[in-house]
Every structure is written in C-alpha cells, then in structure tokens.
Amino acid sequence: xxxxxDVQLSDRSTRGGAAxxxxxxxxxxxxxxxxxxxxxxxxxxxxxxxxxxxKAILQDCDVDESDFSEEVLACLxxxxxxxxxxxxxxxxxxxxxxxxxxxxxTARDLDDALSVVELSDGLYRVGVHIADVSHFVPVDSRLVSxxxxxxxxxxxVSAVGKGVLLQS
Numbered sequence: 001x002x003x004x005x006d007v008q009l010s011d012r013s014t015r016g017g018a019a020x021x022x023x024x025x026x027x028x029x030x031x032x033x034x035x036x037x038x039x040x041x042x043x044x045x046x047x048x049x050x051x052x053x054x055k056a057i058l059q060d061c062d063v064d065e066s067d068f069s070e071e072v073l074a075c076l077x078x079x080x081x082x083x084x085x086x087x088x089x090x091x092x093x094x095x096x097x098x099x100x101x102x103x104x105x106t107a108r109d110l111d112d113a114l115s116v117v118e119l120s121d122g123l124y125r126v127g128v129h130i131a132d133v134s135h136f137v138p139v140d141s142r143l144v145s146x147x148x149x150x151x152x153x154x155x156x157v158s159a160v161g162k163g164v165l166l167q168s
Contacts, residue, residue: 098116
C-alpha cells in the first residue's frame with residue numbers, strides 16, 4: 001500500500017473553495033516544514049465525492065483496474081453455453097428447487113443464492129448456493145493463472161456489483 005501524508009497545496013488545488021483529492025509524488029520534507037513538498041501528478045476530483053474517494057482508495061491500495069487481456073477473455077466459454085450430460089451427472093441437481101439470489105439488484109455477477117425447503121418433520125433446510133465455475137474454466141487456463149495472482153475481491157460501495165481485484 002502507498003504511504004499517505006497530508007500536504008498543503010496551493011490555491012490551485014481547490015475548485016470553488018472545495019478541497020480536491022490529488023495523486024502526488026513526495027519530493028522533500030524538510031525537518032522544519034509542517035508540510036512536505038510534492039508534485040501533483042493527477043487531480044482525482046472533489047473530496048467527499050463517493051466516486052472520487054473510492055478511486056483514491058483503489059489507487060492507494062495499488063488495485064489493478066485494467067481490463068482482462070484478449071488471451072484471458074478467450075478462456076471463457078462461447079455463448080450460448082451448455083452443460084454436458086456427463087457434467088450434470090456429477091452434480092446435485094437443484095433445478096426443481098426454488099432458489100433465489102441474494103445479490104443486490106445492481107450486481108453484474110449473480111453468484112450467491114439461498115433456498116429454503118420445509119422438511120417432513122417440520123424443520124427447514126436452508127441451502128447456501130455459491131456459483132461454481134470450475135466446469136467452464138480449466139485449472140490450467142490463462143484465466144486461472146491470472147486470477148491466482150489476485151488475493152481479494154474488493155467491492156467498493158459506489159461500484160456495487162463491480163468486482164475489483166486487489167493484487168497481492
């Protein structure tokens with residue numbers, strides 16, 4: 001993670017009197033100075049704006065937001081996709097069970113779900129269903145090797161449903 005310090009910027013760092021967040025390089029911090037000398041590389045935007053603050057967090061954590069390469073995307077199955085009879089035989093079939101997503105309406109990946117079934121003794125079985133993509137993504141694929149370099153799926157509040165991978 002990058003080191004963050006408070007810096008005093010000239011009047012050019014404010015827009016309409018509101019503070020802005022910047023990405024800057026620390027140049028010098030004399031022992032007798034309250035604030036360091038820094039070179040502003042990029043103005044992120046108005047402080048307090050959720051999108052700007054989120055971008056600042058991602059940059060501070062060195063999160064790679066770049067798109068996947070064509071080579072990695074080529075690992076994904078063609079659409080429309082199907083599941084073979086052999087693969088279906090290996091799995092428990094929940095297609096006749098009422099299962100509902102617990103992902104928010106804005107989610108782009110519907111991969112978490114629950115089911116509730118009343119049992120004959122009056123108890124209930126709650127099923128927790130997490131998407132399993134192992135059938136679609138071979139372990140030795142470029143996609144898997146790319147994802148192995150990632151350690152966390154970080155969800156930023158302003159980008160609900162957009163998974164951002166935090167690099168290790």
